[in-house]
Amino acid sequence: MDYSDVLAAAGRIDGHVLRTPVLEVSAGIFFKLELLQHSGSFKVRGAFNRMLSAGELPPSGVIAASGGNHGLAVAYAARALGVRAEIFVPEVTSPVKVAGLAALGAHITQTGAIYSDAAEAAAKRAAETGALAVHAYDQAEVVAGQGTTGLEIVEQTDGVDTVVVAVGGGGFAAGITLGTSMGGESGPRIVAVEPERIPTLHEALRAGEPVPVEVGGVAADALGATKLGAIPFEILSSARVKSVLVSDEAIAEARRTLWARHRVAAEPAGATAYAALLAGAYTPAPGERVAVVLCGSNTDPATLA
Structure with missing residues (x-):
């Protein structure tokens, strides 16, 4: 890069x-x-660039794991682009961020104690659905x-x-x-x-x-x-x-x-x-x-x- x-x-x-x-x-x-x-x-900067770089997005939309802010960004970008967003967050995610995800229309799964637990679950789900994975940082x-x-x-x-x-x-x-x-x-x-x-x-x-x-x-x-x-x-x-x-x-x-x-x-x-x-x-x-x-x-x- x-x-x-x-x-x-x-x-x-x-x-x-x-x-x-x-x-x-x-x-x-x-x-x-x-x-x-x-x-x-x-984080919306990276979320938009990932989605817009991908060309046509799959019918299953996009998927991400997040402590909260990345998920909010992915959900925001997905709504703006008219696609479905599925967000996995750990139990430490603040209620403010979970409420924000819901307000943006994201499908939320709260699982695991820390971010890496949510990331593992999101990766498995992306493999099942074919959704575009939007990684938080890598x-x-x-x-x-x-x-x-x-x-x-x-x-x-x-x-x-x-x-x-x-x-x-x-x-x-x-x-x-x-x-x-x-x-x-x-x-x-x-x-x-x-x-x-x-x-x-x-x-x-x-x-x-x-x-x-x-x-x-x-x-x-x-x-x-x-x-x-x-x-x-x-x-x-x-x-x-x-x-x-x-x-x-x-x-x-x-x-x-x-x-x-x-x-x-x-x-x-x-x-x-x-x-x-x-x-x-x-x-x-x-x-x-x-x-x-x-x-x-x-x-x-x-x-x-």
Whole structure:
């Protein structure tokens, strides 16, 4: 995969997704408000690119496993394209996200304790029905679609030195790495932020390959992949990528701060990148231009205070 895949995705999904705003919250610090995207997260970019790349979709529609946000994105894109969506989610998926899936008309199966359990069930069902499988993070079309966020960051900020982004299975960070490369080997530093309790990228980089990790904590419904994707690993092994970890407490504080200071309603995963700055897991140098990607808003507003 390379930059050209992201450019092709941008042309393909144009008109289906929002060009989300960028807010400069202090000198050289930008928020990319991807939590204002259709379905409440960046994931519609990859969902649309996967579906539109497939040509004519099968009568059985599309199928996906998700902690919630990917499922919402697939359901949203399927409804927009007039096809059936079947979504498998684990038991940790928040009621807000399950209700959102139902509102979008998805056929929902809630099964298993964690994302990998739902993914196994979805793969079996896809083999039975012939539905198009839309993977949450380990498909080239999905990664390229997510990378269009990176294109927008470069255009909207006139370039930054660093992009700070949350990591679950790695598709979003991998796409942004490609989308900010401008077709060359260089590009902004990518600070990949994970909860301490779900260190998929951190452990993959240490082992030299994706390895299973235990899943838990406040962001498990959205960042709860048990192992980094193979495609994301290939891309995120780049020297441009710095892996950092943050605590659940730091994520919760970042979420509260986003609401108190900026009236931005983020779910825990959506606040994870910002937690790295607040907690000092990543400290920008003087004059460094930094884009922080706020990636998800599917949360109960009553929990923000």
